[in-house]
Amino acid sequence: MHHQPVIVRWSMPIAIIVLVVLSLAPVRWIGWTGWFAAQARVVISPIAHPITIAIDTIIPPPISDPQATQRERTLADERDRLRTELLQIREENHRLSTLIDKFTRGTQIIPNLDVRQVHRPRISSLVGGLIIIRSGEIPGLTQGAVVVADAVQLLGKVSRVDKRTSTVELITARSAQPILAVVLLNKSGSIQVPCLLKAVGDGTLKGEVARTVSDDPNDPDLQTNAWDQLVGKEVRLLDSQWPAHAQMLMIGTIERVERNDAQPLRTRIIVRPTIADLRRVPEVIFRLPPIEHADSGGGS
Secondary structure, eight states: OOOOOHHHHHHHHHHHHHHHHHHHSOGGGSGGGHHHHHHHHHHHHHHHHHHHHHHHHHSOOOOSOTTOOHHHHHHHHHHHHHHHHHHHHHHHHHHHHHHHHHHHHHHHHSTTSOOEEEEEEEEEEETTTEEEEEOOSOTTOOTTOEEEETTTEEEEEEEEEOSSEEEEEETTSTTSOOEEEEEEOSTTSOSEEEEEEEEOSSSOEEEEEEOOOOSOTTSOOOOGGGGGGGTTOEEEEOOTTSOGGGTTOEEEEEEEEEOOSSOTTEEEEEEEOSSSOGGGOSEEEEEEOOOTTOOTTOOO
């Protein structure tokens, strides 16, 4: 029986062991293997080039216009660049127009109150329903200051102020105090019912609304079948614990209604702010009382 030489029988296992060791070795220890790679490219490259030509012949690479000259392609690139700049300018104009509209709507909520609106960006979010705002030293910015977004959406109150930043506790934070509010039953807001809301911890607030029964025809008489129509109604702040310029700011809209079998005369409502996630707002607006000789920007 013919026996293979030892070197032949052990060549494959030795090669496998060497390759495994090299694959686990640090890169700085195997730099010398680059010489073998260079030699392999010398052999493979001449073969790969004809194969690439053949593939491109069978499946041509996609090109926008095979007949276009270099000048036409340059003009097309310039057109695409200008179009991109135009879209960027339009987006910036839209952002600025929206910002102006936010400030205008904010002043129209309670037009008789002189309120400074100071715009500042959010830096980060913290656990527990807190966000950090880059505020700087703004005259009149103190603990308890009212913070909104989109001009009318109530965010919360300032809980801490230092020279560069402010910490805001959101109305949706579990640690936030309950809020007295009203549900607007009609568009004009002339028909309202009070409610007491408390943050649930999932970005919503839950509370109970009392069904009112009155002899006055102008007062709402909410029967059992009328509560299904509350979904989508606006809920706004009306709480004496908040400053006057914060009253009637938007808390959110009613997302759903839950029956309360324990108290048939009261129905639970779940309110969600108009902004999906208050922790992720890019910027906020401080609503501050007027300060004599302070400019509209509220300082730096």
